[in-house]
Amino acid sequence: MTLDRYDRAILNALQKDSSISNLDLSKLIGLSTSACLARTKNLKELGVIKQFTTIVDERRLGMETIAFIMVILSPLNRETANFFLEQINKLPQVLECYSITGNKDYLLKIVVKDMPTYKDFVIDSLMSIPGVSRVETSIVINTEKRTLSIPTED
Template sequence: MAVILDDIDKAILRELQEDASISNLSLSKKIGLSPSACLARTKNLVETGIIKKFATIVDEKKLGMEVLAFALVNLSPLNRKTIHSFLEEVKRFPQVQECYSLTGSHDYLLKIVAKDMDSYRDFIIDSLMQNTIISRVETSMVMGIEKRTVYVPIEEG
């Protein structure tokens, strides 16, 4: 269910998506509100769940993570118990950055980072595949990142 936002809320969201570290004072000046009104609006966006969290996006390569891969995972049997077990395990692995449930011929898509190919292989074999409900893992290695964003388009007016 979409929430209806006014132009001020939309402007706040656009600015915060561009730079979440912006001070409330700077944000209020850009938006054209008093600092207290701007802070109240931002807090409301957080309280209503429109803003889920403020985060720092880290360049994984600068931290030595040279491998980025997407792994398609199938579970067997696919039921509530195995799904719950799989999701609890995936949450424990810091290498797994994102996890999506899918329709179609695969059950899940994982975004995984690793130091190198050996580390990735070891993670798949020694950690992920140790869960016996995983029947198949199909990997696509990322050769280059052509576009990456967490920005959600905010319609004008």
Template sequence: MTFILDDYDKAILRELQEDASISNLNLSKKIGLSPSACLTRTKNLVETGIIKKFTTIVDENKLGIEVTALALINLTPFNRETIHSFLEDIDRYPQVQECYTLTGSHDFLLKIVAKDMESYRNFIIDSLMQNSAISRVDTSMVMSTEKRTVSVPIDEV
């Protein structure tokens, strides 16, 4: 289901994507609405599911998490049962930050973080590969992150 957003809704989303900790009072001043109207609109964006949640982005490097890897996964057989089992496993691993179902020659793409290469290796062997449906893991190591955002381009909706 697609929702029609007016300029105020879009402004709220832009501001909250920039700083989700902004107070309703400051948000209302930035977008030019009364605090009560701004709060009502923000609650509506949450209730309709357009805003999924408010969160904090942590700098993993400052915590000593040095490895980011992109792992392409193949399952055999690729069917409803193995997919369900794989996704249940993935949900249990905090190292897996993102999981995408793909078309083409690979079934899934995982973004995985680890303290170091040894921790990454141990995670792949001791945890991920314990799922017998995983037939192949191709990993690319991230050398540096040039752009990273969780913001959606609001002006395009």
């Protein structure tokens, strides 16, 4: 897929503020409102724009602990992996889940209120999933950089 400068400008602006009005967006990038709206709709229909969302500050909601959990499944087969993913998708604490290479099978990013809640999550939710044989956790001390913006330049 080839994006021109207007498409990239739309994506950059929407990644900074998805609540920007079409009028303000069109002024910002130098297109008519109808052309801007058509391009935005096209980017969404093509799947380049997955969704418009709101980013919430987890700490302001009392979620003080962010952790990355590496999971090892046993046995590692399609049935175990599919069941694991079904269960993970039911857990609101899991923000992201990646299947990874190396000696671990999955990497989870979770958010919880505090360390006791983290412990309960691991024991009661994660380790209770059949097939989860081992987990290793790294607790986030401080977030140094976080963005959801994808670079649009070639």
